[in-house]
Amino acid sequence: MSDPSDDEVVLDVRDVTKHFPLTRGIVFRRTVGHVRAVDGVSFQLRRGETLGVVGESGCGKSTLGRLLMGLERPTGGSINLLGEEMAGLKPSQMRRMRRNIQIVLQDPYSSLDPRMTVGDIVGEPYDVHTEVLGRQDRRAAVQELLDVVGLNPDHINRYPHQFSGGQRQRIGIARALALRPKILVCDEPVSALDVSVQAQVVNLFERLQDELGLSYLFIAHDLSVVRHISDRVMVMYLGKAVEIGDQDQIYNRPTHPYTQALLSAVPVPDPRLRGRRDHIVLEGDVPSPANPPSGCRFRTRCWQAQDICAEEEPALVVRDGSPHPSACHFAAERDVVHAAPRPGEGSAR
Numbered sequence: 577m578s579d580p581s582d583d584e585v586v587l588d589v590r591d592v593t594k595h596f597p598l599t600r601g602i603v604f605r606r607t608v609g610h611v612r613a614v615d616g617v618s619f620q621l622r623r624g625e626t627l628g629v630v631g632e633s634g635c636g637k638s639t640l641g642r643l644l645m646g647l648e649r650p651t652g653g654s655i656n657l658l659g660e661e662m663a664g665l666k667p668s669q670m671r672r673m674r675r676n677i678q679i680v681l682q683d684p685y686s687s688l689d690p691r692m693t694v695g696d697i698v699g700e701p702y703d704v705h706t707e708v709l710g711r712q713d714r715r716a717a718v719q720e721l722l723d724v725v726g727l728n729p730d731h732i733n734r735y736p737h738q739f740s741g742g743q744r745q746r747i748g749i750a751r752a753l754a755l756r757p758k759i760l761v762c763d764e765p766v767s768a769l770d771v772s773v774q775a776q777v778v779n780l781f782e783r784l785q786d787e788l789g790l791s792y793l794f795i796a797h798d799l800s801v802v803r804h805i806s807d808r809v810m811v812m813y814l815g816k817a818v819e820i821g822d823q824d825q826i827y828n829r830p831t832h833p834y835t836q837a838l839l840s841a842v843p844v845p846d847p848r849l850r851g852r853r854d855h856i857v858l859e860g861d862v863p864s865p866a867n868p869p870s871g872c873r874f875r876t877r878c879w880q881a882q883d884i885c886a887e888e889e890p891a892l893v894v895r896d897g898s899p900h901p902s903a904c905h906f907a908a909e910r911d912v913v914h915a916a917p918r919p920g921e922g923s924a925r
Contacts, residue, residue: 586758586791587621587644587677592653594639598866611866613639615815616653618892621759624785626792628806628823630799630838632862635812637795641761644793645679646670658758675705678752682764684744688736694747695732698722701754708755721750725780742773746780753784762794766801778805799842803827811835814873815865817892821900831898831907833878872904880906 595610614636621627629637642648644655646662655662658676665673681687688697699718702709709717719729725746736744745765752760762781766774778801784790796802802809809826811819811834819832830836837856858877863869869876875885882905890903898907 584623585620586623586658587793588654588656589620589644590618590654590656591616592618592640592643592655593651594636594643594648595651609866612815612868613865614643614650615865615868617812617815617817618653619810619817619820621791621793623758623791624789625808626785626794626806628802628809629793629795629812630797630802630809631812633797634814634862634865636815636865637812638763640812641679641763641793641795644759644761645677646674671704675708675755676757677759677761678755678757679761679763680745680748680752680765683768684741684748685736685768687748688744690736693733693735694718694722694727694739697736697747698750698754701751705755717754718750721753722747724753724784725750740773741769742777745769745777749777749780749784753788756788757790759791759793762792762796764796765794767796767798774801781805799827799838811838814863814868816873816903818874818903819901820892825900829899829909831895831900831902831909832874832904833880834874874904880904882906 592614593612593616594614595612597607598609598611599605600608617636617640619627629640631637639648643650644657646665650663657673660673662670662673692700695715695718698721699714702711702714702717715732719732722729722732727743727746727750731738736747739747745768748765765781766777769777781792781794782805785792792805794802794805803823806823808820808822810817811826811832813834819826819830819835826835827839830839833856837858840854840856856879860877863873863876870886871889872878872881872885875881878885884905888905890905892901892903894901895904895907898904898909
């Protein structure tokens with residue numbers, strides 16, 4: 577985990593939403609509803625901080641990352657990057673802003689063009705942002721980036737198929753660092769890698785954060801990885817942020833029933849601790865984001881649900897019994913027994 581150097585806010589997201597239209601018809605297409613992929617999410621990211629984003633598949637994590645990158649335009653809300661509002665920017669202005677925020681994608685096998693050499697892949701940002709670096713300096717800059725992420729600079733003319741999965745992800749990280757961004761959106765960057773390689777890549781992220789002062793939005797579904805790298809954690813469910821707090825609060829004192837259920841599903845390899853685990857089994861399926869439940873969206877699967885949960889949507893605020901913001905009318909702390917750390921997690925700073 578990092579130690580944020582100050583309280584400077586580099587990213588301020590306020591009530592951002594993204595609704596995708598549902599249409600019918602081939603010739604006369606008409607909108608019949610909307611998929612509420614992201615529906616009113618707010619958070620701040622500080623310089624040198626890592627905010628982990630966790631939740632089930634389809635909860636809106638990756639859509640949120642695409643909104644921050646400007647790859648999707650928000651339906652509503654505000655995204656303020658380094659003091660500048662991103663909504664309504666012209667393409668040329670958006671391109672300039674993207675120098676400050678870059679993305680590391682999930683699959684290192686499909687995110688790299690197999691027809692391009694490593695030098696061309698890592699140096700491509702310089703082709704888009706020609707003002708950053710002269711062409712005569714690009715080869716040396718690319719070799720320096722490869723060295724920074726732990727790859728041999730002499731392999732600049734090799735192709736992606738000549739590298740392992742972990743090495744390919746390092747190439748993706750080098751490409752993301754080319755423009756010296758302030759923020760990296762990491763969209764499940766280690767989920768496609770072996771466990772031992774995951775530890776190496778996570779340690780690389782931490783070293784780069786120390787050396788370059790980067791801020792991370794770290795999207796993942798692996799709670800162990802998020803716990804290792806994050807300063808704060810935001811839990812999402814069906815397009816909503818349901819709980820946010822520092823790492824200790826979320827993992828040791830969760831207050832939202834959904835967070836408690838997620839943590840109870842983490843395997844505990846130590847037989848002596850298994851008897852202390854109160855495993856929570858969620859009933860039913862995740863509701864459709866095109867037709868979410870009234871009130872609290874988690875109420876259809878929650879064992880604490882009462883009438884008020886269907887009538888009133890709980891705000892993400894600090895409540896009695898909750899030391900950090902939680903979107904639950906009946907938020908209360910719950911002790912959690914954790915799984916053992918992953919290999920390599922002992923090297924946390």
